[in-house]
Amino acid sequence: MDKLMIRGGRPLRGTVSISGAKNSAVALLPAAILAESEVVLDNLPHLSDVAVYADLLEQLGAGISWNGETMRIDSSSLNSIPMPNGKVKLLRASYYLMGALLGRFGEATIGLPGGCNFEPRPIDQHIKGFEALGAQVSNDQGSIRIVAKELRGAKIYLDVSSVGATINIMLAASRAKGLTTIENAAKEPEIIDVATLLNAMGAKIKGAGTETIRIEGVDGLHGCRHSIIPDRIQAGTYMIAAAATRGDVLIDGVIPKHMEAITAKLLELGVHVEEMDEAIRIVGAPRYEAVDVKALVYPGFATDLQSPMTSLLTQASGVSILTDYVYSNRFKHVPELVRMGANIRVEGRSAIIEGNQLNSAKVKAADLRAGAALVVAALTVADGITEITGVDYIDRGYDNLVEKLRALGADVWREKD
Numbered sequence: 578m579d580k581l582m583i584r585g586g587r588p589l590r591g592t593v594s595i596s597g598a599k600n601s602a603v604a605l606l607p608a609a610i611l612a613e614s615e616v617v618l619d620n621l622p623h624l625s626d627v628a629v630y631a632d633l634l635e636q637l638g639a640g641i642s643w644n645g646e647t648m649r650i651d652s653s654s655l656n657s658i659p660m661p662n663g664k665v666k667l668l669r670a671s672y673y674l675m676g677a678l679l680g681r682f683g684e685a686t687i688g689l690p691g692g693c694n695f696e697p698r699p700i701d702q703h704i705k706g707f708e709a710l711g712a713q714v715s716n717d718q719g720s721i722r723i724v725a726k727e728l729r730g731a732k733i734y735l736d737v738s739s740v741g742a743t744i745n746i747m748l749a750a751s752r753a754k755g756l757t758t759i760e761n762a763a764k765e766p767e768i769i770d771v772a773t774l775l776n777a778m779g780a781k782i783k784g785a786g787t788e789t790i791r792i793e794g795v796d797g798l799h800g801c802r803h804s805i806i807p808d809r810i811q812a813g814t815y816m817i818a819a820a821a822t823r824g825d826v827l828i829d830g831v832i833p834k835h836m837e838a839i840t841a842k843l844l845e846l847g848v849h850v851e852e853m854d855e856a857i858r859i860v861g862a863p864r865y866e867a868v869d870v871k872a873l874v875y876p877g878f879a880t881d882l883q884s885p886m887t888s889l890l891t892q893a894s895g896v897s898i899l900t901d902y903v904y905s906n907r908f909k910h911v912p913e914l915v916r917m918g919a920n921i922r923v924e925g926r927s928a929i930i931e932g933n934q935l936n937s938a939k940v941k942a943a944d945l946r947a948g949a950a951l952v953v954a955a956l957t958v959a960d961g962i963t964e965i966t967g968v969d970y971i972d973r974g975y976d977n978l979v980e981k982l983r984a985l986g987a988d989v990w991r992e993k994d
């Protein structure tokens with residue numbers, strides 16, 4: 578397994594191109610199997626999660642061809658074979674196979690999902706949605722079996738506005754009889770991306786991106802071509818890294834509207850942020866003032882940027898309080914940052930961060946964004962080399978990380994652990 582070696586202390590400078598969104602890609606791939614003819618996805622990121630998903634679809638009988646950023650998915654000979662174990666355990670988004678296979682075949686058997694394991698991540702709202710649509714759901718030794726004679730539209734109120742549950746219900750309800758309404762739906766841009774693909778496949782979905790989504794079921798779905806939205810979390814991470822190293826970076830190929838919460842926080846810290854049509858320029862400042870951050874559902878500050886933001890806040894003068902209202906205990910990066918000399922303590926669902934200079938250390942990424950936090954922190958440290966293990970987590974969400982950072986002037990490389 579590789580480790581990441583970083584000799585920091587260099588301001589990042591130049592342009593970085595943002596890839597397609599991981600959290601869209603891993604929902605669009607299963608959405609594509611609802612079509613009985615070929616779906617072409619453009620702007621697909623080269624990530625381990627995407628490769629795993631492509632394997633899962635092949636196991637189900639889909640024809641996959643992946644060329645550059647384009648994948649063609651032919652699901653004309655697909656079967657709903659049970660997938661209790663194996664690669665479904667490698668990623669969180671394998672739960673979308675439940676909604677997609679239920680919509681296409683009226684049945685699915687899928688093992689409980691894997692993914693980043695920062696705390697228990699229940700799927701009760703997904704199951705509530707499937708049951709409301711008329712499915713019977715049982716749990717057999719960690720495998721969820723879902724069967725429906727006929728899916729019927731229903732009114733579903735989500736107790737928490739879950740991204741995964743909203744998308745999973747949209748997938749199944751696209752093939753239900755009649756109208757499904759999701760209330761308290763999640764509003765993340767990835768949900769709009771999935772609805773856009775499904776509508777291009779012939780679905781009738783209205784209201785995606787608002788808290789009420791209406792899905793009029795249709796008898797069949799067909800192929801189409803769709804380009805994936807830019808990854809707002811990858812973009813936000815480079816914005817944070819540029820600010821933390823007091824660099825000057827053009828983050829290219831983004832939707833600035835998706836970046837409003839992080840943009841506002843960086844401005845509050847004292848970072849210079851310039852918005853263009855499809856790019857954002859970040860120019861760091863010599864001194865930042867502590868700020869408080871609340872991670873919330875979209876359009877609030879993204880929980881997925883909470884960990885890298887913690888690293889940036891170590892570079893601000895004074896005490897910052899970062900509270901995660903989405904996940905109560907997503908702080909696996911904190912003990913590792915403390916090993917790098919950070920002055921952080923966790924109280925309840927908040928991290929209290931007192932700014933100071935960090936030092937190099939041997940640290941371990943315990944999940945994807947915890948890894949991103951360590952990369953940002955390491956880039957600020959001029960003395961010595963920071964060694965980061967657990968790089969396979971980071972590879973789930975950041976394509977060509979070493980190449981992209983090197984192009985910005987960072988001294989970073991991979992070594993065999």
Ligand SMILES: CC(=O)N[C@H]1[C@@H](OP(=O)(O)OP(=O)(O)OC[C@H]2O[C@@H](n3ccc(=O)[nH]c3=O)[C@H](O)[C@@H]2O)O[C@H](CO)[C@@H](O)[C@@H]1O
Nearest residue numbers: 600669670698699700701702703737739740741742903904
């Ligand atoms: C593949 C993917 O897109 N992953 C993202 C998705 O995860 P994911 O879709 O799993 O996250 P959710 O939006 O579902 O979770 C939000 C909150 O709701 C709770 N919850 C969720 C479902 C449920 O049935 N019951 C329940 O209690 C969760 O524990 C969490 O506290 O959104 C998260 C929140 O923006 C992001 O951190 C993840 O990067």
Ligand SMILES: C=C(OP(=O)(O)O)C(=O)O
Nearest residue numbers: 669670692693881945946
């Ligand atoms: C938590 C994340 O991913 P997943 O839900 O796939 O584990 C993430 O992208 O930060």
